[in-house]
Amino acid sequence: MTLTQLEVFSLVAELRGFTSAALRLGISQSAVSHALKGLEQELGVELLRRHQGQVELTDIGAQLLQRARAMLGLADTLRQEAADARGMKRGTLRIGSFGPTSSSKLLPALLARYRLAHPGIQVQIDEGPDRQVLQWLEERRVDVGFVVLPQERFDTVALVEDQMVALLPAGHPLCEQPAIELKALCQDPFILTGAGSGELVSQLFAAQRLVPDIRYRTAQLLSTLATVARGEGVTVVAEQSLPEHPDPGYVSRPLSPRVKRQIGIAVLDRRQVSPATQAFIDLAGRFDYR
Missing domain, CATH: 3.40.190.10 (Periplasmic binding protein-like II)
Structure with missing residues (x-):
């Protein structure tokens, strides 16, 4: 089992398609199929099922997807910790944002300051309703999300009221x-x-x-x-x-x-966040939003 196989599996499940995953990864569709076939053969279970042109997760596939995302997140954290030792010149930060409050009022100024301090960190932003941001956090699709507080099942930092x-x-x-x-x-x-x-x-x-x-x-x-x-x-x-x-x-x-209404940011477990995520949390917590 390789991280590449897990990444392919996770992306096909997210995008619901082999072609779209291949385009996102910059590889051929046959390479995507080969990676998934190898993973399924090693695990001995069917992870994905094609039905009328659609790709659907099997029950065991949906269960293992959470594990795969956790492993990919840990691998990314390891890479970023190594990058941190080199001055955090590389890494990725995935942010979940909802509505005009976070996307238009809070995030632009934060990102401008963050990119100035960490130009080598690639920032990816997913936007959706606040309940979807919570789901993305639980599924480890984002590293940090803007949320309406309180949120007891996450580690949070209050930002504005x-x-x-x-x-x-x-x-x-x-x-x-x-x-x-x-x-x-x-x-x-x-x-x-x-x-x-x-x-x-x-x-x-x-x-x-x-x-x-x-x-x-x-x-x-x-x-x-x-x-x-x-x-x-x-x-x-x-x-x-x-x-x-x-x-x-x-x-x-x-x-x-x-x-x-209090707005904050949340992570699944602050003890396991990457250096890039921790740097964003630190900046957001001390930022002047006036």
Whole structure:
């Protein structure tokens, strides 16, 4: 069994295809097939199954994928520790990021400082909803992820705190109030976004046994903002996620009582992180986000 075989297996499973994995690795499709066949023969089990042009993991393949990713992560850590001894001139940092808060507000300045200090480290960024970032951390697909705290099953570092706000069409009667109760938002069509803090918003209503009149479910925050600006509904979003120059078609108001949200970074186990990841954690923890 070789690390190359494990890398091929992991990538084929992630991309669900031999051709796409071959293109990513820069090798031929036959080389990918040969590596997987050799791995399966050595282990004595079928890891992947082709069905109607799709590649699917077998049950044992899904189980062993977690082990393979752990081994690849350890190998990468060993390489980076060696690179650290040489001045950390090489290495890879994989970051999971969610929504405008981390991708647009926090990450750009952090990355600029990090790349200046460690120009030899290759940075890869995957973006998705916050729940997906948690899954990527558990699957070891990313080294560090931006998350909404608390997250008990990870090692975390708190970075910034913001609050949840009600978003109303300009001219809405509730705009006259300095703060908005959740129950007041149940009188209008409600827009629930699947991005960012959509799950947190649902939990807030459920905790007060309130049922908003959900008329729209949007995948992107920009769609949510545009729908509110057109006067088609109200919503609740994180204040940090709002653009620096908001659309005059909507107005934000804090919730009553106020609901705070803390953003941090998380790793699966801080004792096992690579030098490149540790350097990012150290920088993020002391960075001035104002």
